Amino acid sequence: MDVRAHVSVIFHLDKCIGCHTCSVACKNVWTDRPGAEYMWWNNVETKPGTGYPTRWEDQEKFNGGWKYDAEKKDIALRCQNKADTFLKLFYNPNQPNLQDYYEPFTYKYEDLFTAPAGDDQPTAVPVSLITGEPIEIKSGPNWDDDLSGSPIYAENDLNLDKLTEEERAQLFEIERLTMFYLPRICNHCANPTCVAACPSGAIYKRGEDGIVLINQEKCRGWRACVAACPYKKIYFNWKTGKSEKCILCFPRLETGQPPACFHSCVGRIRYLGVLLYDADKIPSAMKVSDRALVDSQRDAILDPHDPEVVAAALRNGISEEFLDSAQNSPAYKYVIEWKLALPLHIEYRTMPMLFYVPPLLPVMGKSANGTYEHSADKFFTSLEDARIPVKYLASLFSAGNEQVVEAVMRKLMAVRYYKRWQSVRDLAENDVHRILREAKTTPEEVEAIYQMTAIPTHYQRFVLPPLQREEAIESTCSPEACKGCSGFSLDPAFTPRA
Numbered sequence: 001m002d003v004r005a006h007v008s009v010i011f012h013l014d015k016c017i018g019c020h021t022c023s024v025a026c027k028n029v030w031t032d033r034p035g036a037e038y039m040w041w042n043n044v045e046t047k048p049g050t051g052y053p054t055r056w057e058d059q060e061k062f063n064g065g066w067k068y069d070a071e072k073k074d075i076a077l078r079c080q081n082k083a084d085t086f087l088k089l090f091y092n093p094n095q096p097n098l099q100d101y102y103e104p105f106t107y108k109y110e111d112l113f114t115a116p117a118g119d120d121q122p123t124a125v126p127v128s129l130i131t132g133e134p135i136e137i138k139s140g141p142n143w144d145d146d147l148s149g150s151p152i153y154a155e156n157d158l159n160l161d162k163l164t165e166e167e168r169a170q171l172f173e174i175e176r177l178t179m180f181y182l183p184r185i186c187n188h189c190a191n192p193t194c195v196a197a198c199p200s201g202a203i204y205k206r207g208e209d210g211i212v213l214i215n216q217e218k219c220r221g222w223r224a225c226v227a228a229c230p231y232k233k234i235y236f237n238w239k240t241g242k243s244e245k246c247i248l249c250f251p252r253l254e255t256g257q258p259p260a261c262f263h264s265c266v267g268r269i270r271y272l273g274v275l276l277y278d279a280d281k282i283p284s285a286m287k288v289s290d291r292a293l294v295d296s297q298r299d300a301i302l303d304p305h306d307p308e309v310v311a312a313a314l315r316n317g318i319s320e321e322f323l324d325s326a327q328n329s330p331a332y333k334y335v336i337e338w339k340l341a342l343p344l345h346i347e348y349r350t351m352p353m354l355f356y357v358p359p360l361l362p363v364m365g366k367s368a369n370g371t372y373e374h375s376a377d378k379f380f381t382s383l384e385d386a387r388i389p390v391k392y393l394a395s396l397f398s399a400g401n402e403q404v405v406e407a408v409m410r411k412l413m414a415v416r417y418y419k420r421w422q423s424v425r426d427l428a429e430n431d432v433h434r435i436l437r438e439a440k441t442t443p444e445e446v447e448a449i450y451q452m453t454a455i456p457t458h459y460q461r462f463v464l465p466p467l468q469r470e471e472a473i474e475s476t477c478s479p480e481a482c483k484g485c486s487g488f489s490l491d492p493a494f495t496p497r498a
């Protein structure tokens, strides 16, 4: 057993209100500079929808992730092999281009103030952030937000391909359109294709916490990582000629603060905590059939309370403080204890370490006579008729394995029924306990899920481990011990605060 620690995250989709505050917080902190205008390290997509970059899930076009050979029980990069790696440095037909993203723009706001007096209201025309010239806006990073443009955009969602006409109709019935939000950042995968594809060895996973970073000094701008990442979460900076990606705000983590998108999240959908995993299992974990992938990933994650795991972790140099945060981790609770959080598109086999609690909303199921049921009982009998088809969610969160998603939905629904019964008492007690049994849960577990979902404190959502700094600097910062090293600041004139 080779125990490693990983900072992992949970996004609870029922709580996301699609406000994009997370995206703006990230943009302001990290990508508000030349060459990075089109980068959205954090973006929020509407599902069904095409996402950003447009139709990023289309691996026939973009060729990202790992390809599984069932006969050999082996995986290989989809985007390149030993023979064509060199050639693809110079031309890679699977790279996303500007049309797949959008031409970044701003508005000429000064025209609003400087326009001469006239009969018409002055307008701020859009101008390209690349050329500075006026442009006609044709797309943007959340162009299909809230199903706008539907069905043109929503119907182009690749996950709909697996649905029957009837199931598609459930999603798109006029005036009953169903949608939810899917915030996305880099998954800081445990088996990342971006790292495997980089010819310069510039991308690496930090040993102590699993954060995937790009060494800007080593990056040669070949962009193999952009093609290889199936989530399209690496962006090429056209100004510096280097690739960039989400860094999980490691400078904030190292100073005891959650990442900017987590801290600013209005819906409080985001949780962060340590997962321990067995690195010995990583090479084989993703070499199983699609149906077995979720269980295989769960199997690689270790119980931080198990004395054997604790001993092996200490032998590997994981500190007791780190183990303490693993034992209190909300990520462990959601992923392993409650089995409510699932990875996005695990069939890409990069082993994402970002997990989603799938959305239950809207809770109403469709009954046989075509009306929408509010009643608790009827929901379970019509799970297959839920407004968001289970098959659609399975396409996103369990490589098509509907049983995995059904188990999650049943437990999420059981929490609602139990809490409703507690406060409203409009359900029979026997029925509520039957629902709990069918969902394989208990009143104690339901209370714990409710607490962590609905009323968690800041420190329950973010259980930050004590992290080392990326580059060792003098750690004796205090007025007495100050050696004038300037700490984090790059400014030589920096004076430490007394």
Ligand code: SF4
Pocket: 185, 186, 187, 188, 189, 192, 193, 194, 195, 212, 228, 229, 230, 231, 232, 233, 234, 245, 350
């Ligand atoms: S999601 Fe992040 S870690 Fe995973 S392959 Fe893409 S860039 Fe790499």
Ligand code: SF4
Pocket: 015, 016, 017, 018, 019, 020, 021, 022, 023, 044, 181, 183, 264, 265, 266, 267, 268, 269
């Ligand atoms: S800030 Fe939170 S609630 Fe708002 S869109 Fe982002 S993830 Fe959703």
